[in-house]
Amino acid sequence: MRIYILIAILFFTSLGLAQSQANYDESKVPKFTLPDVLTSFSGNPITNQTEWEENRRREILQFFEKQVYGKVPDRLDEYGFKLLEESNDAYGGKARRKQIAITLKKNKKTITYYMLIYLPKGNPTAPVFLGYNFYGNHTVTADPNVAITKAWVKNNEAFGITDNKASESSRGIRTHRWAIEKMLDNGFGLATIYYGEIDPDKNDFSDGVHSLFYRDGQTKPKTNEWGSISAWAFGLSKAMNYLESDVNISKVFVFGHSRLGKAALWAGATDKRFAGVISNNSGCGGAALSRRQFGETVAQINTSFPHWFADSFLKYDNNERTLPVDQHQLLALIAPRPLYIASAEEDKWADPKGEFLSTYYASSVYGLYGRKGITSKEMPKTNAPIQNTVAYHIRTGIHDVMDYDWENYIKWANTFVK
Template sequence: MKRITSLFFIIFSTILLAQPEANYDETRIPKFSVPDPLTSFSGRAITDTDQWEKNRKLEIYQFFEKQIYGKVPAMLDEYSFKVIEQDNNAFEGKAQRKQIAVGLKKNGRTLNFNILLYLPNGHENAPVFLGYNFHGNHTVTNDPKVIITEAWNANNDDLKISNNKATEASRGVRTNRWPITKMLEKGYGLATVYYGEIDPDKNDFSDGLHSLYYTEEQTRPRTNEWGSIAAWAFGLSRAMDYLENDTNISNVIVFGHSRLGKAALWAGVTDPRFSGVISNNSGCGGAALSKRKYGETIEHITTSFPHWFSQSFKKYSNREETLPVDQHQLLALIAPRPLYVASAIEDEWADPKGEFLSSQYASKVYELYGKKGLSLTDVHEVDKPIQRTLAYHMRAGKHDVTEYDWDQYMIWADTFAK
């Protein structure tokens, strides 16, 4: 076992050392042109929402689907929901707690995952934040009734996860990222799912959602088929299948941090049932412009995490100038629904300025619908949120989700996303 572990370390270290050094110097950013979201690939100007909806939106969507995130091969054969646990007096009487088992079936194979749902007592038709967690539903709360995931889990000494398995020792280790009490007191619910139950976050397509769809002798998705980000987005939509039919829920805002921020954006694009979308520090392949080649790049991300995107995305590695789109057009596909993009000043790997510029460039599509986003004269200042239909903030600190972030999201949702 030690020999295998050492060999893995050597291989992983070799991959990291082979990658180019990240650029954090604005003067070294290559010259590039930002593709206009309101000019079609053929050069046609888009002047109204009808042209956008019928023509331009579709061609941008199809490019992202086939060349970046990958296409879902087919519909499920069956899916099911079962409330396996419920308590109407959770969180000292503040909430109703439900745990819902979701079953997905395709080609005679099944996959199951659990939704943890808290709804505020005393609030009918509450809006709900839906977001993935990184290590299990039991990590977001100290609530002893929350089921511990049995799915593969990335080892983390700080979070007390070893042997790729979560245990009671990891209960509540991520409460700092989920201010559930504050959400409930403000009338919001929370639905969360462990993303590893949908697709384990490793470069191995032998298990997880993808494997339900394989034909005989197939071991990984085809070139233009879905990577893990698209699979995680698909899982969010399956959670939405349940949530939209819960009569105590008014609307659902999809949220994600880091790689799960990328998944939340793609879920928001592919599923119009989400009333709003929040991207927290989503970086490369999320909200940040790829063509800036600042911090993490396509080469970095497709080398370190080759399972996240479709295989076709790798051909743009170190060739960002050949991309006919950029991530601001992904953001534009969410219009006119509310969208919040957030950065952190010390999170240079995720390129805060690139996320801000992307939000600015996407705003012209929001303006087409008569909605307000970021103007080209806005500046990104630390801890000074811009609260509009397309909103943005850059907070002090590092790559994380903080109570400050959630405070801004709830202020914004009160006005724009309920």
């Protein structure tokens, strides 16, 4: 418990000056009008599924792609998968473990990242939660057979990570964020990837997937090309290729926490193969409305993490009101597939109210498909989930992933896989 308290202290301390300057007063939220998700940029009303799919969805997706997260510049030349290790005796015999290498090739250059999979024994096509982890596959489990990442890792003294290298000392340090046995006991599998193997989380575009696509002399993406969030989403889609074709799993719920919640939402918006999307405390640039300017703002996130978004997003720093879109429209792109947004009561930086309002305003698109979303603008009480096709909860606690979250995600996802 002490190490998790220390981690929380280090996390909030690292936010430093940006947090101290953030607005946490509802009375100081500027008055704003949200762009209507069911009115096109040209002012035409959207009244049915066809108009949504062929007109409104397409133009919203293209705007986010070019002006917010950035466009993937080209197609891969090829990609491949290799089974590195498997066992039918993981988690005391209740799970099958697989470790897969995924290799992407472009312009005679390659990058390889690794996916750890646990499937309930006896059910090789079980539904799966797919999500990135922050420090390496070996950190989500105490399983000694899981390989330690060799990629660049952010230093963390509490985890014993120095010189940007993972080691045995960090094995299992994030087990509390991944309720693997709960998943297995409820018929779900887990597939997870260390996000730094796709693109290291630093403002340096020389050592991740971006570099595969560079033309001669290019050192960073063009203005409207992909930032790291878009790159991470791209990696999730390629992992889905493996899950779909080799393991034959059709029910994959893409999950992410914090910045990786942003990546999960963008992956779900751009790749309709994902059966559902779960965003845990994703905040600014994820589920939270940008126009509220509560907690982290567009200017703060672009300053602190300039590599996450396309450079074209910079024009909206301190200028959210001119955005033709807002994050409720990102959530609407996932319709009619199941969507779960979750907040934490003490996580003001991620603006829980802004996350909730996004789910409410996205729900009108779900209505076009006869799916039930969030029907009231009044936030639910803490620890009182709303579980429709569009689901939401706010729980007690801090910016983290807890058993409470997974218990609700599993219960909710179960209703869509039977």
